[in-house]
Amino acid sequence: MSRFKSLISAAALAAFSSSAYADAIAGKVEKQATNWTAIAMFAIFVMFTLGITYWAAKRTKSAAQFYTAGGGITGFQNGLAIAGDYMSAASFLGISGLVYLNGYDGLIYSVGWLVGWPIVTFLIAEPLRNLGKFTFADVASFRFSQTPIRILAACGTLVTVAFYLIAQMVGAGALIQLLFGLPYMYAVIGVGALMIVYVTFGGMVATTWVQIIKACLLLAGASFMAFMVLSAYGFSPAALFAKAVEVHPKHLAIMEPGTLISDPISAISLGLALMFGTAGLPHILMRFFTVADAKAARKSVFYATGFIGYFYILTFIIGFGAIVMVSTNPMFLSDAAKGLAGIRGGSNMAAIHLADAVGGDVFLGFISAVAFATILAVVSGLTLAGASAISHDLYATVVKGGKANEQDEIRVSKIATIVLGVIAVILGIVFEKQNVAFMVGLAFSIAASCNFPVLLMSMMWRGMTTRGAVIGGFLGLISALVGVIFSPAVWEATLGYPKGSAMFQISNPALFSMAIAFAGIWLFSKLDTSARGAEDRAGFDAQYVRSQTGIGAAGASAH
C-alpha cells in the first residue's frame, strides 16, 4: 500500500479522481433563467417519441417484441441505437468541458470510451447473438445450472443498472436547472415518468427508436457546431489550435497531456474498466438480440464504433471551439475576472454556450433539448435491461423454472419497469446533494469484473463450471464494489474521511477486481469435481458449434 502511495502525488491524484469520471454531471450547478425555446423543442421531441411509442405499443404483443423488437432491427439501425445508448449527455457535456479546461487531456479521456467497441466486435458480438435470445444471462447460463447463474447475472445487471441510473437521474436534475432553468424535481420525476411510458408501452421497439432519433439529433447538432467552429478558422485545425493556445491561460500546455494521467496503475486500471466494462454493460449487450443474425450483430458494432468515434472527435473540436469562442466572450462568463474558468454554469456548459455562440437562441434551444433528450434514451435502455433481468432471468427462469406463461412474463417486466422507474426517481431525489460522479465508473468496474468475465469464459472456456462461474463472478462483483467504496473518490471525496485514509489509493479497482474474477472462475472450476461440473463441461461442444455457426439459434424474429 505504501508503495502505491509513494507512486502517486496527492496533486496528481486529486486531478485524476475529479476528472476521471467526467461521464457524469458533477459538482454544484446554478439554476439558469427559464429557457422557453429549449423547453418547447424538448416538448416537440417528447410528443414525437410518444407518438412512436403509441405506434410501437400496437406491435408489442409477444415477449420477443417486448425484449428485442422481434429481432427486426437492421444492422445500421442497431448501430445508431447502440451509439444513442452510449453517447450520454454527460459524455457530450463532460468531455467537451474537459477539453475546454485542459485541452489534450479531454482527448485522452474520450479515447478510453471508444476502444472497448472493437473488442466487442472481435470477441463477443457474434457468439452472443448466436447463443442468446433476450438477455446476456441466456448466453452466460447456456450450458450451466440455470438458477445460480441467472441469479448472478441478474445481480450483475441490476447493480450495474442501478448505479448507472442514479448517475443519469442526478445528471438530469442538474441539467434541467442549467438548460431549461427549471427545478431539480421536475427533471427527476419527468424523466422517470417518460421512461416508464416508453418502456412499458413500447418495449424495445420504442426504446430503440428513441435512441436512434436521439443519436441522429445529437450527431447532427454536434456536427453543425464543429462545422461552424472550423469554418471560422478557414477549416484549418492548425489555425484553431493556434488561437486556442493564444487565449487559453494554460497556453501551450493544452496541446499536450497534463495532469489527467500521472499514475500509470490508475490509468491502466481505468482503461481496463472502460474497455471491458463496455463489453459487459447489460443494456448494450441486450441490443445485440434485436438484430436478425450474427452478421447483422457484427455490422451494428462497426457502425456504432464509427458513430461514437466520430462523436468523440466532434467533442474535441467543440471543446477547442469553446476555448476560442466562449472564454473570450464576457457574455458567457459569470466572473470575467477569472477568465476561462469563470464560465457561467461551470465547464459542463462549454458546449451549450458554444451552441449559442455559433447558432444563436434557436440553436441553443435545440442543443439544450437534445442534451436533455439523450438522458431519456439512456435511462430507457437501462430500465429495459433491468426489467428484463427481473422478468426473464429471475421470474421466468428462477421462480417459474422456465415454464412461465409468456403474457405473465411480459406483465412482470412491465411491473418491474414501473418499480424500477419509481426507485430511480426516489434515488434521484435522495442523491440530489451527493456527488455521484463515481457511480458511472463503478457501473463500468462491476460490468468489467462480473458480467464480462463470466460471459467471456462461458463462451470460450470448456472447463468453466457453474460453481466456478458463480464464485468467480461474485468475487469480481464484491471486489469491484469494495475497491470503489474504499477509493479516494468515495471514501475521501464523498464520505468525507481525511485525505489519504482510503484503503486503496487507486481511483478504479478494475485491474485487481477483474484479475480476481478471472482467477476465481479458473480456480473454482478446476477444483469442481461435482457431477454438475462434469455436465457443464460436457455441454461445451453443442454450445461451441452453435456459438460459431448459429446452427440451432432461435431466429429472434420467430414467435
Next chain:
Amino acid sequence: MAATALEIEQNPKFKELVATRKKLGWTLSLVMLAIYFGFILLVAFNKAFLGTPISPNGVTTIGIPIGLGVIVSAFVLTGFYVVRANARYDELNRQIVEESK
C-alpha cells in the same frame, strides 16, 4: 438427419472457420490493446514526446494526430474484421450449415 455437434466439429470447414476467425479476432484484439495501452503509457511516461510540435512555427503537437489516430484505428480495425468476415466467414459458415442439415 441433422448432424450432431461432435460431427460438425469434425467437419474440416468448421475447423478452418473456427481456427481462422479465432486467430483474426484475438490478433486484432491484441493490436487494439497494444495501441490503446501503448498510448496510455506514452501519456504516463513520455508527455514531452506527445508535446513535440509537428512544425517549428505551429502549435499543433504530435500528440494530436496520435490521439485522433487511436480513435481512427478502432474504427479501421473493426472495419477490417467486418470486411474479412463478410468475404470469407459467412460463405464458409453457410456451407457448414448446408452440410449439417
